[in-house]
Amino acid sequence: MVMLSRLGLDSSSELFRELPSSLRMSRPLALPAALSELELLKTLKALADGNLNLDEHPCFLGAGVYDHYVPSVVDHVLGRSEFYTSYTPYQPEMSQGMLQAIFEYQTLICELTGMEVANASLYDGGSSLAEAALMGCRASGREEVLIARTVNPFYREVVATYLRTAGFAIREIPLDESGAVDLDLLAAAAGSGTAALILQSPNFFGILEDLEAAGNILRRRAPAASFVVSADPISLALLRPPGELGVDIVVGEGQVLGNHPSFGGPLLGIMACTEKLLRRMPGRIVGETTDAEGRRGYVLTIQTREQHIRREKATSNICTNQALNALAAAVYLTVLGKDGLREVAFNCCWKGHYARERFRSLRGFAIPYQGPCFREFVVNCPIPPAELNSALIRDGIIGGYPLARHYPEREELRSAWLLCVTERRTRAEIDRLAEAAAAAAALSPVFPSPEGGTVLENDL
Amino acid sequence: MKTIFERSRSGRRGLLIPPCDVPEVELDSLIPRRFQRGAPPALPEVDQLTAVRHYTALSRRNHGVDSGFYPLGSCTMKYNPKVAEDIARLAGFARLHPLQPAETCQGALALMHDLERYLAEIAGMARVTLQPAAGSHGELLGLMIIKAFMARRGDGERRRVILVPDTSHGTNPASAALAGYRVVQVRSGPDGDVDIEDLAARLGEDTAALMLTNPSTLGLFERRIEAISGLVHRAGGLLYYDGANMNAIMGISRPGDMGFDIVHFNLHKTFATPHGGGGPGSGPVGVVRELVPFLPVPVIEKGPGGYYLDHDRPLSVGKLHAFYGNFGVTVKAYAYIRSMGPDGLRQVSEDAVLSANYLLSLLRGHYDLPFDRPCMHEFVLSARKHKELGVAARDIAKRILDYGFHPPTTYFPLTIAEALMVEPTESESVETLDAFAEAMVQIARDAVTNPEMLRTAPHTTAVRRLDEVAAARNPVLRWKRRDSEKGEGA
Ligand SMILES: Cc1ncc(COP(=O)(O)O)c(C=O)c1O
Numbered sequence: 001m002v003m004l005s006r007l008g009l010d011s012s013s014e015l016f017r018e019l020p021s022s023l024r025m026s027r028p029l030a031l032p033a034a035l036s037e038l039e040l041l042k043t044l045k046a047l048a049d050g051n052l053n054l055d056e057h058p059c060f061l062g063a064g065v066y067d068h069y070v071p072s073v074v075d076h077v078l079g080r081s082e083f084y085t086s087y088t089p090y091q092p093e094m095s096q097g098m099l100q101a102i103f104e105y106q107t108l109i110c111e112l113t114g115m116e117v118a119n120a121s122l123y124d125g126g127s128s129l130a131e132a133a134l135m136g137c138r139a140s141g142r143e144e145v146l147i148a149r150t151v152n153p154f155y156r157e158v159v160a161t162y163l164r165t166a167g168f169a170i171r172e173i174p175l176d177e178s179g180a181v182d183l184d185l186l187a188a189a190a191g192s193g194t195a196a197l198i199l200q201s202p203n204f205f206g207i208l209e210d211l212e213a214a215g216n217i218l219r220r221r222a223p224a225a226s227f228v229v230s231a232d233p234i235s236l237a238l239l240r241p242p243g244e245l246g247v248d249i250v251v252g253e254g255q256v257l258g259n260h261p262s263f264g265g266p267l268l269g270i271m272a273c274t275e276k277l278l279r280r281m282p283g284r285i286v287g288e289t290t291d292a293e294g295r296r297g298y299v300l301t302i303q304t305r306e307q308h309i310r311r312e313k314a315t316s317n318i319c320t321n322q323a324l325n326a327l328a329a330a331v332y333l334t335v336l337g338k339d340g341l342r343e344v345a346f347n348c349c350w351k352g353h354y355a356r357e358r359f360r361s362l363r364g365f366a367i368p369y370q371g372p373c374f375r376e377f378v379v380n381c382p383i384p385p386a387e388l389n390s391a392l393i394r395d396g397i398i399g400g401y402p403l404a405r406h407y408p409e410r411e412e413l414r415s416a417w418l419l420c421v422t423e424r425r426t427r428a429e430i431d432r433l434a435e436a437a438a439a440a441a442a443l444s445p446v447f448p449s450p451e452g453g454t455v456l457e458n459d460l
Numbered sequence: 461m462k463t464i465f466e467r468s469r470s471g472r473r474g475l476l477i478p479p480c481d482v483p484e485v486e487l488d489s490l491i492p493r494r495f496q497r498g499a500p501p502a503l504p505e506v507d508q509l510t511a512v513r514h515y516t517a518l519s520r521r522n523h524g525v526d527s528g529f530y531p532l533g534s535c536t537m538k539y540n541p542k543v544a545e546d547i548a549r550l551a552g553f554a555r556l557h558p559l560q561p562a563e564t565c566q567g568a569l570a571l572m573h574d575l576e577r578y579l580a581e582i583a584g585m586a587r588v589t590l591q592p593a594a595g596s597h598g599e600l601l602g603l604m605i606i607k608a609f610m611a612r613r614g615d616g617e618r619r620r621v622i623l624v625p626d627t628s629h630g631t632n633p634a635s636a637a638l639a640g641y642r643v644v645q646v647r648s649g650p651d652g653d654v655d656i657e658d659l660a661a662r663l664g665e666d667t668a669a670l671m672l673t674n675p676s677t678l679g680l681f682e683r684r685i686e687a688i689s690g691l692v693h694r695a696g697g698l699l700y701y702d703g704a705n706m707n708a709i710m711g712i713s714r715p716g717d718m719g720f721d722i723v724h725f726n727l728h729k730t731f732a733t734p735h736g737g738g739g740p741g742s743g744p745v746g747v748v749r750e751l752v753p754f755l756p757v758p759v760i761e762k763g764p765g766g767y768y769l770d771h772d773r774p775l776s777v778g779k780l781h782a783f784y785g786n787f788g789v790t791v792k793a794y795a796y797i798r799s800m801g802p803d804g805l806r807q808v809s810e811d812a813v814l815s816a817n818y819l820l821s822l823l824r825g826h827y828d829l830p831f832d833r834p835c836m837h838e839f840v841l842s843a844r845k846h847k848e849l850g851v852a853a854r855d856i857a858k859r860i861l862d863y864g865f866h867p868p869t870t871y872f873p874l875t876i877a878e879a880l881m882v883e884p885t886e887s888e889s890v891e892t893l894d895a896f897a898e899a900m901v902q903i904a905r906d907a908v909t910n911p912e913m914l915r916t917a918p919h920t921t922a923v924r925r926l927d928e929v930a931a932a933r934n935p936v937l938r939w940k941r942r943d944s945e946k947g948e949g950a
Contacts, residue, residue, distance in 0.1 A: 003818040012810040018681045023713045034801030048552025050567025055551045077515040085524030088738035093921040097522030098737040107938040111501040123593035126782035154782040161778030165604045167640045240497045264558025264783025266740035289931035292924040301931040307634035312643040317634035320594035323738030334511045335474035338503040343477040354482035372491045427481040
């Protein structure tokens with residue numbers, strides 16, 4: 001009212017006098033009536049309670065989002081409202097906190113991946129992979145991207161969507177019987193028209209890809225192409241960093257680093273690359289500099305790549321990214337530290353293998369892929385995995401991911417289940433899963449008789 | 461301030477991991493040696509208190525909406541209700557896996573389904589997807605939809621041009637280029653609105669769409685929007701709405717009624733979800749009925765057995781996020797809409813526009829006003845007169861820091877020399893607006909009497925003016941141990 005009267009106006013509708021009357025709404029929006037905070041909490045709590053959550057139910061789902069423990073410290077730091085109510089640090093003198101945190105995040109990502117430079121984050125692992133593919137196309141001037149079918153099928157869909165729109169081609173390379181990309185077929189497909197090769201390791205089935213061998217093939221057959229690898233940051237505590245293996249661009253899903261699953265978002269798109277590709281990299285980048293008194297400080301830098309300066313000539317359209325999730329990753333890596341992250345990775349590895357062996361010995365279940373794995377593995381089930389999942393839910397367990405929809409061409413994946421075991425799962429939970437799965441299978445009419453002769457329904 | 465790496469001391473740790481309760485097999489028997497890394501990554505080694513103090517100290521070197529006024533134009537830095545943070549952290553939302561069977565996540569699907577409908581109503585669209593993770597992600601999706609629609613209609617080959625006004629945000633042309641389009645700029649006229657004649661001249665057989673923000677990035681309502689819509693549609697093109705400025709029109713006017721075919725929302729602006737230091741945001745996209753088949757997969761449907769995700773959409777453009785977008789952010793937007801209700805949202809827009817007009821009335825005369833019209837939720841000033849005195853918009857912005865306010869957006873839109881774009885939002889009290897105006901008026905006076913003080917500002921911040929040129933010329937993009945520090949720490 002004070003403002004209206006100081007403006008000499010009677011009503012706020014006068015403020016909208018430039019809007020043609022034909023465009024003014026003549027009715028209120030058809031939305032539910034306002035709720036008080038107390039009512040709001042009750043309503044939203046009821047919606048939240050309509051879901052089975054991972055705190056109360058052991059979960060064996062992975063496939064791109066993982067149930068790792070998020071240390072208490074992470075959420076407390078993220079709850080500092082100086083961080084979460086700020087925006088992109090356009091005014092560095094007032095934003096040193098976020099800038100330094102991102103600079104440290106970039107350093108941590110370089111340490112994990114062995115790459116020279118990292119950006120401040122992209123949306124998620126899938127869109128980061130698509131951006132990397134586009135970088136490969138632009139850097140090489142070639143138009144066909146090779147992608148292994150062992151890459152997460154959701155990521156492949158995102159890459160295909162981006163490339164199709166931008167007018168580039170994509171070719172998928174099948175897998176071999178070990179569950180890794182078929183290197184012979186890769187060698188046959190790579191050539192002078194190849195813009196990039198995309199592998200994921202550990203791949204969608206949890207199997208480690210032979211990045212060194214694939215990289216050698218690519219260098220020999222398609223020297224102009226970029227080698228793009230989607231890597232899991234926790235596995236990198238144990239595995240050879242892609243930077244040692246001639247990889248040009250590393251991307252990955254950073255959700256595992258201190259971010260809750262949150263029904264699949266917000267996630268954290270990691271991207272790191274060689275110094276040579278720096279000016280083709282999308283996204284914000286923080287750099288160190290000095291202030292007028294010579295003190296160390298941080299600013300957004302190499303901005304001549306970006307949309308607000310280059311417009312249609314920019315390397316990407318990224319503006320808002322996933323800064324707070326990158327902060328979570330930095331805090332996570334800091335509190336876990338050098339030893340802690342290794343221990344988490346070891347735990348995933350040991351527990352994953354323990355679970356895999358447990359299923360190998362269960363009657364009616366089989367392990368189709370024998371390659372070395374990390375955290376995830378494929379199980380062939382005697383009954384459709386979706387049925388197993390339903391039975392497990394009755395036992396309070398969230399089971400695995402049925403694979404058939406994504407691999408109609410693979411006989412061995414018709415009734416396959418992707419299981420994931422993080423450090424949060426206990427031996428007792430894994431045993432419970434195995435026992436409940438075995439019991440559910442035994443009760444099912446389609447269970448194979450000990451003499452063989454199964455009657456398998458196609459899953460999904 | 462020290463980096464976390466400089467606080468590291470060998471052997472320290474911030475957290476215990478539970479002992480492993482399955483056999484600890486020799487790693488070599490599980491993973492061949494040649495796949496293993498030699499030295500572990502050089503992560504920091506600090507105790508938990510050191511980590512907490514480090515990040516607390518960093519937070520104190522950062523300014524958020526909770527710290528003080530943040531009139532960063534185009535970004536809608538409004539208050540982010542605390543209860544929404546609590547809600548998004550409920551285990552039933554934060555601790556959900558995206559691939560859980562539908563029967564185990566009916567609450568989440570119901571929330572998404574209803575939020576899609578609320579947003580569709582607010583924008584006057586037929587259907588909405590929540591998949592894009594930010595505004596520019598939404599733009600890219602919108603352009604993918606346009607492309608797929610026109611390819612199916614049969615004139616996609618020919619329609620290769622996206623028109624954008626010269627005042628448009630950089631993401632508009634960048635998204636269009638990413639989607640494989642050629643970008644052509646349309647001039648804005650002397651009143652700030654799109655120059656209709658220039659638009660008409662550029663429209664043609666090759667036009668795919670015009671991308672427009674309304675209110676425009678100048679904070680002005682595009683008065684001839686109905687004429688523009690007619691022109692674009694008659695030329696066979698579509699009209700795309702950049703929803704960054706929707707805070708001005710909720711419950712007052714709807715893009716769908718203006719003739720727009722595709723809309724993106726910025727939930728982190730209009731719908732009060734925090735900006736997170738640069739993200740995560742959320743950029744849902746709404747479309748008119750004809751374009752619904754092209755929405756990305758999966759879409760949420762409601763059947764007799766409850767909500768489910770439908771992946772079987774033959775005309776869909778595909779997918780641009782691994783899962784369903786930034787669900788955690790959409791929960792906060794849902795909470796905001798439910799707590800505001802229809803009248804509350806309208807009030808938000810009225811107050812946002814009132815605040816901007818009020819602040820403008822206090823600054824008029826002290827800064828150049830390129831377009832003397834009633835503004836919407838924000839306005840653009842020019843410091844071109846101050847520039848003649850040797851004080852640039854940048855210097856004014858840096859001086860504002862000394863008053864504890866975040867400066868307006870500078871140097872955008874590109875058509876306005878020495879632009880200062882001010883967006884107060886509806887959240888701020890008249891006292892705050894008065895105090896900010898007082899500071900701005902004082903700075904305008906200082907530009908005359910003491911330009912040097914402005915050119916060397918800020919004077920009271922944690923660091924003084926930072927050398928951005930040096931940072932770009934000689935990029936230092938990660939911390940590296942100096943030789944003198946070898947042997948100490950990690
Ligand atoms: C007018 C306008 N359009 C588009 C965008 C891009 O949105 P986002 O940052 O969410 O990608 C912005 C963001 O600042 C904007 O102000």
